[in-house]
Amino acid sequence: MRLLRNPSLVAGFVMVGGVVALAAMGPLLAPHSPSAIIDAPYMPTGPRTLLGSDNLGRDVLSRFLWGGANLVWMAFGATFIALTLGAAVGISAAYFKGWTDEVLMRVVDLKMAFPSLVFVLLFVTMLGTSLPLLVLLCGLSLMPGAARVLRGAALAVVDKDFVQWARSVELPAHRILFREILPNITSPLLVETGLRLMWSISLLAGLSYLGYGIQPPTSDWGLMIYENRNALRVQPLAVVCPILAIAVFAIGGNLIAEGFARAFRQTR
Amino acid sequence: MLKVENLSVVLADGTPIVRDIEITIAAGQTIGLVGESGSGKSTIARALLGQTGAGVRIASGRVSVDGRELLSLSPADLRNACGRIIAYVPQDSGAALNPALTVGRQIIERLLIGPDRLDRAEAFRRVAEVLTTLGLPSDKQFLARRPGELSGGQLQRIGLAIAVVARPKVLILDEPTTALDTSTRGEVITMVRQLTQSMGAASLYVSHDLGLISAVADAVTVLYAGEIVETASAQRLFAQPAHPYTRALLEAVPQVRQKLPIKGIPGQVPDLDARLQGCSFADRCSAVQPKCRESKPALAQQATGRVRCFFPSAAPIRRPGDLGPETVGDHGIVYRVDDLAAGYPTAPRLLDGISLALRRGKCTALVGESGSGKSTLSRCLIGLQPITEGRMGFADAAQGAGLRDSRRMQYIFQDPSGSLNPRRKVGDSISLAARHFFPGEDPRPRVEAALARVDLSPAILGRFPSQLSGGQKQRVAIARALVAKPEVLLCDEITSALDVSVQASVLQTLKRLMDDGLSLLFVTHDLGVVRTIADEIIVLKQGRIVEQGPADQVFATPEHPYTRMLLDNVLELPAGVPA
Incomplete structure (x- = not known):
C-alpha cells in the first residue's frame, strides 16, 4: 500500500484507467451509431449532436465513444507481446551468454535500426491490413527496447549464487529463466510496461492516421484525426477529443513507468 | 589522546x-x-x-x-x-x-x-x-x-x-x-x-x-548488542575474561594448535527494542540469574578491568586437551578425482594433476590462499566449470570424464544471502529442491526432516531470506542440500561470512551430519576451522596440490614450505590453562 502514496503511480493509473473505462463503456453510452449520418458535415454543437458533426455529418460524440475500443485493446495486446518476447529474449541472452547472446542481441539491434513505423508499414503493405496482424507487428517492433533493458537487468541476476545453485542441481533451463531469474527483475519489467503502453498507442494511432490501421467506416481515434484534420478551425472538437484521449493514455503510461521506477529506487 | x-x-x-x-x-x-x-x-x-x-x-x-x-x-x-x-x-x-x-x-x-x-x-x-x-x-x-x-x-x-x-x-x-x-x-x-x-x-x-x-x-573493548560489556588489557582479557559473553566468544574461536570440541553460543543477539530491560546477554548466558533480567548491570570497575555483569568470573579460561583423530565406523572411499585438470594446456592451468578421494563420514579440507584454485576445483566438481582432463565420480559408478551426479553431491555457497532466491519463501526454496530430486512425491516430510537435521524451527518456512539472520540462512542452504539425500557436501567457505559463535554452531551441525555418514569437502582459508573439523587436508597452490595427508600429521609436521608459511601466518589466541 506504500505504492498508493506514490503520486506519479496513482495519477498514471487514474489516467490509463480512465481511458480504458472510456473505451470499454463508450459504445454503451453512445447516443447514435458511429456510422449513422445525423446532420450536415462539420456542424457545431447542436441539439442532436452534443459535440457537433464530422466530415460526413456523423455524430462526433458517438464516434469518439466508439473509437477507443479497438485502439486501447490493441495497445495492451501489443504491449503484452513486446514484453513477453522481450523478457524471453533478454533473459535468455543474459543467461546463456556466448553465441546465444550474440545472435539474439544482433537480431534485436538489426530490428532497432528500422524505425517502428517503417517496419510495420513494410509488412502491412505486403500482407494487407488486419487487426491481429497489426497487434503482432506492433508488439514485434516494440520488443527490442524491452529485450535490451531486461537483458541488462537479468545480467545482474544470472551470476548470483541462487542461479548457480539451480544450474548445479540441473534444474531445467526454462525453470531457471522464468522461476528463478524473472521474479528478480519485476521492477524493470513494470517500468517497461508503462513505457511500452505509451509507445504502442502512439504507434497504433499513427498507423490509423496514415490509413493503414482500422478501416472506415469503423470509428477510431487515429482515423478521426485524419478524417477531420481539414476542418480544424470549423469543427475542432472532432480532432481535439481523440488527441486528448490518446495523450492522456500515453502520459498515463509514462507516469506509471516513472512511478514504478521511483518506488523501486526507494526500496533499494 | x-x-x-x-x-x-x-x-x-x-x-x-x-x-x-x-x-x-x-x-x-x-x-x-x-x-x-x-x-x-x-x-x-x-x-x-x-x-x-x-x-x-x-x-x-x-x-x-x-x-x-x-x-x-x-x-x-x-x-x-x-x-x-x-x-x-x-x-x-x-x-x-x-x-x-x-x-x-x-x-x-x-x-x-x-x-x-x-x-x-x-x-x-x-x-x-x-x-x-x-x-x-x-x-x-x-x-x-x-x-x-x-x-x-x-x-x-x-x-x-x-x-x-x-x-x-x-x-x-x-x-x-x-x-x-x-x-x-x-x-x-x-x-x-x-x-x-x-x-x-x-x-x-x-x-x-x-x-x-x-x-x-594493547587493550581490548568487547561490544555486545550495542553496549560495552568488558574492557581490559589484552593480556588479562584473553587469559582471564570476566564477562560470560567474552568467555563464550573466546571458547567459540577454533584453534590451530589443538583440535578442540566445538562450542557455539546458543540463541541470537536480541533485537534493538528488546535490549532495554535487564542484561542484553541474559537470554544466551549459561550463568544467568533472576537479577540479570530485572535490571541492567553497570559497567563496573573490577580487578581485571571494567565489566558489565553482576556475577563476573574470576577464573582463567580453560582449554580441554586435544581430541585426537577419530577412527570408528566405515570410512570407505565414496568419491574419487583422478588427475583432473582445467583450463588450456597452453596457458598457465587453472588446475593441474588434482587427485583426491573423499571417505564416508569424513571431512577433507581444501586449503589455500585466494587464487590457489580451490574455488575453481569445487566449481569443477559440481559442473559449473568444464574440466579439460582427468576423471571424477562416485566410487560405485562407472567413471568417466565429466560424469557426475547432481543429486548425490550438493554444493553449499559461501554467501548465504546470495544462494537463496530473495523473491521466494525459504520453505518454497527447500521444497523446490525436494520436488526436483524426487518428482511426484510429497515434499513436505522431506523438508521437515531436513529442517530438523539443521536445528531450524518449521516457523521459518514462511519467511523470506531477508527476514533471517546469516546463520539461519546458511542452515536453510544446508537443509536445501540435505533434501536431495546427498552423499557428499561441498562446502565452499560456508562459515567465513558468519560470526564465530554462529560458525561454531554451524560446524556442530556439520559434525553431526558427518556422524550420519555424510562426506564433506570443506573449502576454506581458515586453518582453525580446518583443525576443528577436518580429517584430511589438501593444500592447494597455483592450481596444484602441494601437500596432502591426515590432518593431525599435516598440522604437526608440515612438509611443504607453503604449508609451513600458511601455518606461521595464523594469528592464534593466547593458549588457555589446560583443563
Whole structure:
C-alpha cells in the first residue's frame, strides 16, 4: 500500500484507467451509431449532436465513444507481446551468454535500426491490413527496447549464487529463466510496461492516421484525426477529443513507468 | 589522546543502536574494538568522525582529541579535522579509492588543502616518506598508477598512507585486513603497529577477529548488542575474561594448535527494542540469574578491568586437551578425482594433476590462499566449470570424464544471502529442491526432516531470506542440500561470512551430519576451522596440490614450505590453562 502514496503511480493509473473505462463503456453510452449520418458535415454543437458533426455529418460524440475500443485493446495486446518476447529474449541472452547472446542481441539491434513505423508499414503493405496482424507487428517492433533493458537487468541476476545453485542441481533451463531469474527483475519489467503502453498507442494511432490501421467506416481515434484534420478551425472538437484521449493514455503510461521506477529506487 | 564519553547513536525514533560508549586511548596505544555483526562496532567507528548512516543520528556524547571536542565542530571544521586530527582506514580501500585518479594525487590531496597546507615540494617529500615506511615504492611511476593497477595488499597500504600522511593524532582502523590473505595481513599489521608507535597516534582497531586483535591491541573493548560489556588489557582479557559473553566468544574461536570440541553460543543477539530491560546477554548466558533480567548491570570497575555483569568470573579460561583423530565406523572411499585438470594446456592451468578421494563420514579440507584454485576445483566438481582432463565420480559408478551426479553431491555457497532466491519463501526454496530430486512425491516430510537435521524451527518456512539472520540462512542452504539425500557436501567457505559463535554452531551441525555418514569437502582459508573439523587436508597452490595427508600429521609436521608459511601466518589466541 506504500505504492498508493506514490503520486506519479496513482495519477498514471487514474489516467490509463480512465481511458480504458472510456473505451470499454463508450459504445454503451453512445447516443447514435458511429456510422449513422445525423446532420450536415462539420456542424457545431447542436441539439442532436452534443459535440457537433464530422466530415460526413456523423455524430462526433458517438464516434469518439466508439473509437477507443479497438485502439486501447490493441495497445495492451501489443504491449503484452513486446514484453513477453522481450523478457524471453533478454533473459535468455543474459543467461546463456556466448553465441546465444550474440545472435539474439544482433537480431534485436538489426530490428532497432528500422524505425517502428517503417517496419510495420513494410509488412502491412505486403500482407494487407488486419487487426491481429497489426497487434503482432506492433508488439514485434516494440520488443527490442524491452529485450535490451531486461537483458541488462537479468545480467545482474544470472551470476548470483541462487542461479548457480539451480544450474548445479540441473534444474531445467526454462525453470531457471522464468522461476528463478524473472521474479528478480519485476521492477524493470513494470517500468517497461508503462513505457511500452505509451509507445504502442502512439504507434497504433499513427498507423490509423496514415490509413493503414482500422478501416472506415469503423470509428477510431487515429482515423478521426485524419478524417477531420481539414476542418480544424470549423469543427475542432472532432480532432481535439481523440488527441486528448490518446495523450492522456500515453502520459498515463509514462507516469506509471516513472512511478514504478521511483518506488523501486526507494526500496533499494 | 582520544576520549569518548557517553556516546549514544539512535535511530530516528530514538531506539538506541549503541549506548553509553566510553573509550579512552592514550597516545601510542592501540585499543581493539571487538564484537560480532550487529554489535555496533562500525557505527561507533563512524560516529567518532561525526558520521552516521541514513536515518541514524548521534544522540549524545563527547569525542575529544587532546581535550578538543570534535562532535560540536561546524561541518567545515570537522571536515578539516578529518585526516589531520582523526583519520579512518576503511575495510576495503580498493573500493574507497577513486578508480579514475592516480594514487599519488589521492594521497597528497589532504596535504594541499586546508589552513595549514604544505607547499608541493614539502608535500611530496612527506608522501615519499610515508610510502617508504609502508614498504611501497615512492617513485613517479608508482604515484602515477591508478587503483586498478595495484594488488589488494598494495591498495590497503595506500588507504593506510592516505590516513596517516597528515599525521593524525587518532587513527581508526575498521577491519583493514579482513579482505586480505593471511600472508599480506601480517605485513599490514606490522606496519600499523610501527606507524602508530612512531607517530604517537592513539589508534582504535575494529575487528571481529579475536586472534588478530590479540596480536595488535594493547587493550581490548568487547561490544555486545550495542553496549560495552568488558574492557581490559589484552593480556588479562584473553587469559582471564570476566564477562560470560567474552568467555563464550573466546571458547567459540577454533584453534590451530589443538583440535578442540566445538562450542557455539546458543540463541541470537536480541533485537534493538528488546535490549532495554535487564542484561542484553541474559537470554544466551549459561550463568544467568533472576537479577540479570530485572535490571541492567553497570559497567563496573573490577580487578581485571571494567565489566558489565553482576556475577563476573574470576577464573582463567580453560582449554580441554586435544581430541585426537577419530577412527570408528566405515570410512570407505565414496568419491574419487583422478588427475583432473582445467583450463588450456597452453596457458598457465587453472588446475593441474588434482587427485583426491573423499571417505564416508569424513571431512577433507581444501586449503589455500585466494587464487590457489580451490574455488575453481569445487566449481569443477559440481559442473559449473568444464574440466579439460582427468576423471571424477562416485566410487560405485562407472567413471568417466565429466560424469557426475547432481543429486548425490550438493554444493553449499559461501554467501548465504546470495544462494537463496530473495523473491521466494525459504520453505518454497527447500521444497523446490525436494520436488526436483524426487518428482511426484510429497515434499513436505522431506523438508521437515531436513529442517530438523539443521536445528531450524518449521516457523521459518514462511519467511523470506531477508527476514533471517546469516546463520539461519546458511542452515536453510544446508537443509536445501540435505533434501536431495546427498552423499557428499561441498562446502565452499560456508562459515567465513558468519560470526564465530554462529560458525561454531554451524560446524556442530556439520559434525553431526558427518556422524550420519555424510562426506564433506570443506573449502576454506581458515586453518582453525580446518583443525576443528577436518580429517584430511589438501593444500592447494597455483592450481596444484602441494601437500596432502591426515590432518593431525599435516598440522604437526608440515612438509611443504607453503604449508609451513600458511601455518606461521595464523594469528592464534593466547593458549588457555589446560583443563
